[in-house]
Amino acid sequence: MRWLLLKDLQILRRSPLQAVLLVAYPILIAILVGFAISRSPEKPRVAFLNEVPSGAHVNVGGQQLRSLNVEGRICARVECVHVKDRDEAESQVRSGDVLAALILPENLVEKINSLSTLTPGVPKVEVMVNQEDPLKSELVNDRISALLAQANLAIARRIAGEGSHYLDLLINGGELKIAGGSFPILGLRATAQILSALEPALPPGSLRTSLNQVTSFAEQARDNLNVAGPLIDRIAQPIQVDKQVVSGSSPPLEIFAIAVAATFTLAFVTVLLVAGSLALEREENAFSRLTRGLVSPLALLGEKVLLGVVVGLVVTLLMLGGLAIFVPLEWSRFGLWLLAILFGGAGLAAAGAALGAVAREVRAVSLLAFMVTLPIAFLSLIPSGSIGSGLSDVIEVITALFPFKPALRAMTAALDSAGPAIGGPLLHLAILIAAYGLIARLALRRFSAI
Amino acid sequence: MARGFCHGTPACVAASTVPGVEAALEVQGVVKRFGEREALRGVSFAVAAGERVAVIGPNGAGKTTLLSILAGIARPDGGEVREVNGGTIGWVPQQAALYRRLTVEENLLLFARLEGHEDPRRSAEEMLELCRLTERRGEIVARLSGGNQQRINIAIGLLSRPAVLLLDEPSVGLDPRQRARLWEFVLELAAHGTTVIFSTHDIQEAERYGQRLLVLADGESLFDGSAEALREAVRLEAPESADSDFETAFVAYLHHRGH
Numbered sequence: 033m034r035w036l037l038l039k040d041l042q043i044l045r046r047s048p049l050q051a052v053l054l055v056a057y058p059i060l061i062a063i064l065v066g067f068a069i070s071r072s073p074e075k076p077r078v079a080f081l082n083e084v085p086s087g088a089h090v091n092v093g094g095q096q097l098r099s100l101n102v103e104g105r106i107c108a109r110v111e112c113v114h115v116k117d118r119d120e121a122e123s124q125v126r127s128g129d130v131l132a133a134l135i136l137p138e139n140l141v142e143k144i145n146s147l148s149t150l151t152p153g154v155p156k157v158e159v160m161v162n163q164e165d166p167l168k169s170e171l172v173n174d175r176i177s178a179l180l181a182q183a184n185l186a187i188a189r190r191i192a193g194e195g196s197h198y199l200d201l202l203i204n205g206g207e208l209k210i211a212g213g214s215f216p217i218l219g220l221r222a223t224a225q226i227l228s229a230l231e232p233a234l235p236p237g238s239l240r241t242s243l244n245q246v247t248s249f250a251e252q253a254r255d256n257l258n259v260a261g262p263l264i265d266r267i268a269q270p271i272q273v274d275k276q277v278v279s280g281s282s283p284p285l286e287i288f289a290i291a292v293a294a295t296f297t298l299a300f301v302t303v304l305l306v307a308g309s310l311a312l313e314r315e316e317n318a319f320s321r322l323t324r325g326l327v328s329p330l331a332l333l334g335e336k337v338l339l340g341v342v343v344g345l346v347v348t349l350l351m352l353g354g355l356a357i358f359v360p361l362e363w364s365r366f367g368l369w370l371l372a373i374l375f376g377g378a379g380l381a382a383a384g385a386a387l388g389a390v391a392r393e394v395r396a397v398s399l400l401a402f403m404v405t406l407p408i409a410f411l412s413l414i415p416s417g418s419i420g421s422g423l424s425d426v427i428e429v430i431t432a433l434f435p436f437k438p439a440l441r442a443m444t445a446a447l448d449s450a451g452p453a454i455g456g457p458l459l460h461l462a463i464l465i466a467a468y469g470l471i472a473r474l475a476l477r478r479f480s481a482i
Numbered sequence: 483m484a485r486g487f488c489h490g491t492p493a494c495v496a497a498s499t500v501p502g503v504e505a506a507l508e509v510q511g512v513v514k515r516f517g518e519r520e521a522l523r524g525v526s527f528a529v530a531a532g533e534r535v536a537v538i539g540p541n542g543a544g545k546t547t548l549l550s551i552l553a554g555i556a557r558p559d560g561g562e563v564r565e566v567n568g569g570t571i572g573w574v575p576q577q578a579a580l581y582r583r584l585t586v587e588e589n590l591l592l593f594a595r596l597e598g599h600e601d602p603r604r605s606a607e608e609m610l611e612l613c614r615l616t617e618r619r620g621e622i623v624a625r626l627s628g629g630n631q632q633r634i635n636i637a638i639g640l641l642s643r644p645a646v647l648l649l650d651e652p653s654v655g656l657d658p659r660q661r662a663r664l665w666e667f668v669l670e671l672a673a674h675g676t677t678v679i680f681s682t683h684d685i686q687e688a689e690r691y692g693q694r695l696l697v698l699a700d701g702e703s704l705f706d707g708s709a710e711a712l713r714e715a716v717r718l719e720a721p722e723s724a725d726s727d728f729e730t731a732f733v734a735y736l737h738h739r740g741h
Contacts, residue, residue: 318580321573321575321593
């Protein structure tokens, strides 16, 4: 087997274009995918234009609210690209430099303030998007909706906070600051206490009874308004999220991106190399000569899988080493990396051998390998629950039949110390190695037929 | 199929067409079917050591099928192939079965190693000398002419030091000069005792290089004998073509036999 392996490596060395395609192309794709996944959901670039005059303030009940810091809140969530005017914002969106442009118009605060008047306006922010790409459009809609919901929540909380402050003054008393002046407010609590103190001084009779009724009212009002305080707070965000993780453990995004990139590389290198190399045995008319007593078909398959694993291991480790420059990786888990790459590589190589044995011709094999690997890899990245349950189940079954997803799970588990156990994916891969090995062996029966 | 050895039994000697020379290979009643179609219908013959046998016949006659069965690549549905004295059979497929991106020497070394030779470098060296490609040992096979590729193809088939060498249409695609070199090479092998069985479409080539001709048509063995004996058969069965060239006479013979 080692002589055949040596021969395949010699052939690979003699075909620089093939070597470049097999090694450089997947690495390039993997790095692009890795960066795309690690960056896009985190901080999309949004052009930001704030036309609101710097002195404008939101008024509640004649009081000026302290700064709402809308710009700060938005720019904490997205990468704000500050632009000087609407033309620049539009130009940035058109060119695709930014995902969208968000404009806070000059009259925004004025419109917010009108909400507490008899002629309320509708405060609006302006959004510019580029609709050329439906996926991008959907992403922008989601992002902007989330940002506005957060902005509305922030304003509601500030208003609710001011309301609570006034309610507290009404109950407990204090200093009301208005128009640069300060006025003492007695409050219901003190009022009730004063009235209670006055009550014994009055002679029994109707006046004392009336005072007693006023005291009782002040106490009831104080107690009931005390309850209203937390209620006002809740109005700002009536429903809260109580998140419980019932299954799975999400790895850090950059670790997941690296696992995706590494598995992509491993998949393309092993599937294409093994499938192509097996088909080449037939194209060179060597298969019949080899299997005429020199090598058994099973040994030939084993050699091809070994070739895929060896080349896949080298390329994937090189890639991980390169990515480790940008993202810190836990080198103490190197043993688990090796396990994940060896099992994943063997699973993918076995699938490549089956494809090569079935398709038989090098060109057909290359096409088939791309047609199978690429969609399966993308299907494997769709999170469960993000699509309809029926379709999700179908995708789950399809992706479970190809080694990409278990290889990705194994790689994620190997890279992430807080991640899931690696045993399950390795067992899954072992089953697929046996299954694809059997398919390849059966397909080899008619391999040399014309 | 029952492959076996007859170790010089009287039956084996009797089966040989060369008096007093032991048969190297015996084929008895070989049948091969592809679905409903019978590709070979009970073909029998024996070949003596060092003999050169040309298998000829029209397209679809069963020549390649017969050689594939003799090589052990295809299994017959009936009949028997017997390798005498345990000699191995070397097989040279119609299209060169070698790695075009490896050098001449790398190809020979690889197959010598796979054959389990004790000293594969020495075996490769011998084959390089035999096919007279020592000077071009380091060249990538894809850059060699078809004739030279075919010589390496045959050299690889000879690595197992076979008693019988099977050549499936070895001269296809070669120019006349390359053909001449190829046959010079094959005649030299036969002169050293290697039995050669080759299939060909070229009747003149069969007449010139085959000591015996085995004529197949529609899977049947129509004739087994020398070129002179075939001419005699034509004279008897198709006298109007008896004085024509060998190819025309052969076609007339097939026609007369209903093919």
